[in-house]
Amino acid sequence: MAWNEPGNNGKDKDPWGSGGGGGRRGDDQGPPDIDELIKNLGKKFNGLFGGKGGSGSSGSGSGGGAGASAGLLGGLVVLAVVVWAAMGFYTVDEAERGVVLRFGELRDEVVMPGLRWNPPLIDDVQKVNVSRVNTRSYSNDMLTTDENIVTVSLSVQYIVQDPVQYVVRVRDPQSGLDQAVESAIRHVVGGTTMDRVLTQGRADVAAEVRERAQSYMENYQTGIMVTQVNVENAQPPVAVQGAFDDVIRAREDEQRVQNQALAYANRVIPEARGEAQRIIEQANAYRDEVVARAEGEAYRFEQLLTEYRVSPEVTRERIYIDAIQEVLRNSSKVLIDVEGGNNMMFLPLDRMMQQAGTGAMGNNVTSLQLNNQQLRELADQVSRELSAQSTTDRSRTQMPARGPR
Known part of the structure; x- marks a missing residue:
């Protein structure tokens, strides 16, 4: 029989530990008052944490409520510890490195890839991608050393080389990179003529900008390494674009005519040298021929003189016949x-x-x-x-x- 049914005569106790009823005095067996029930629970919790219990609660009832509250609180504490420990697990990808800050102080070790655990709310782990190639673009009007204005557009590729410096040394590394690149490109273009920037000097300008920007990053200790700088576009202002195009075309025509002249010279000069060498060889051959013929005639004359001294008449007739034959031959x-x-x-x-x-x-x-x-x-x-x-x-x-x- 329920404790509040008629005929029970108050023999059964109510579930709240009071002998006669939760919030009512007397012999009536009505339901307990909700306000009284909440007030009793508040008193029990106050007693558990060092407060004073209510005067209407019995000794045995207070002891049972305190035990239940302690068990509930212990369970909540264990559950909170489990949740806190589970929150400390995290994964570092292969391309990432982790930087650990314990209460804002830098830890010496760098977290390598894998499944890791750090106490949450105590350690702050910041993961940095050290393999991804990042790209930033810049475009500005700049003044060259010959007092001309040129519009330069370039792109900068970089990677994070030192994750500790990237996280700790500089508050905003990318902002520092932007300022360093702006300073480097203005310094390089400001010391270069406009023709060099617009034509064949783009590669040199890009190399100088990369070297100067990297030196700035090392001085700032940002942990960023600039890998590549590409000058995508370099052109004069729009108002004078047509005049500069005419100048560039004239320069290209000049170069084309020079190349044609060089090709003609390379074709004619070897022929002239060959012809000159041929004439020289012919002259040398003619000289050798004349010298050899003269030497032969001189030797023949010496031999003829010897024969003439031996027999003058015969030799004279023979000479006459040879001369007539030579004259009448043709x-x-x-x-x-x-x-x-x-x-x-x-x-x-x-x-x-x-x-x-x-x-x-x-x-x-x-x-x-x-x-x-x-x-x-x-x-x-x-x-x-x-x-x-x-x-x-x-x-x-x-x-x-x-x-x-």
Whole structure:
């Protein structure tokens, strides 16, 4: 039977530990008052933490409530410890490194990749990616050393080399990188002419900017390493863009004409040198030939002189015959000594050949060529015919004249 049913006569105690009822006095068995119940619970907790318990609570009831409250609090503490310990587990990726700060103080070790644990709310672990290549872009108008304005756009690639310096040394490393790059590019462009920045000097400008920016990062101890600087665009202001384009085209035309001239020179000069060398070799050969011929003639003259001293008449006749042969060797005229008279017959073979050639052309013959052998045969034939004719004429002259019978 329930403790508050009629007929129970108050024999059963209520579940709150009071003999007659939670919040009511007397013999009525009504439900306890909610306000009284909350007040009793507050008093028990106050007694557990050193406060005074309520006057309406019995001794046995206070002891039981304090034990239950202590068990509940212990469970809550254990649960809180478990949750706190679970919050301390974390994972560091392969490309990351961890920097540990314990109550704001830097720990010496750097957390390597893997599953790690650090006490939460005590250690602050900051993970830094040391493998990712980061890129930042910059574009500004700058003044060159020849007092021209040029618009330069470049991109900077960097990685985190030292995670401890990146986290601890500088409050905002990326802001420090921006300022360092701005200072470096203005310093380099300010000491360079505009033509060099716009044309072939971009690679040199990028290398100088990277070197100067890296020196700034090392001085600031930011832990950043600048790996690459690329000058993406460099151009004059828009108002004078057309004039600069004309200048660049004129410079390119100049370079093209110079290349053509160099190609022509490289082609002509070797030919001229070869021709000059050929003429020199021909002159040397002619000199050697003349010298050798002169030496040979001198030696021949010495030998001829020796023979002349031995037999002057024979040698003189031989020299005369050789001279006549040398003179008449290339002559196309033939002289024939006719026997029985003092006259000599002249045969103009050159004219005869020309007439024969003209007649041959009329007969669709291209030309008439006679060699030395044919000329000799022709001369011998003419000589024989003349000799026969001369003999006939002499025989007729020597015949006696016959008188009339």
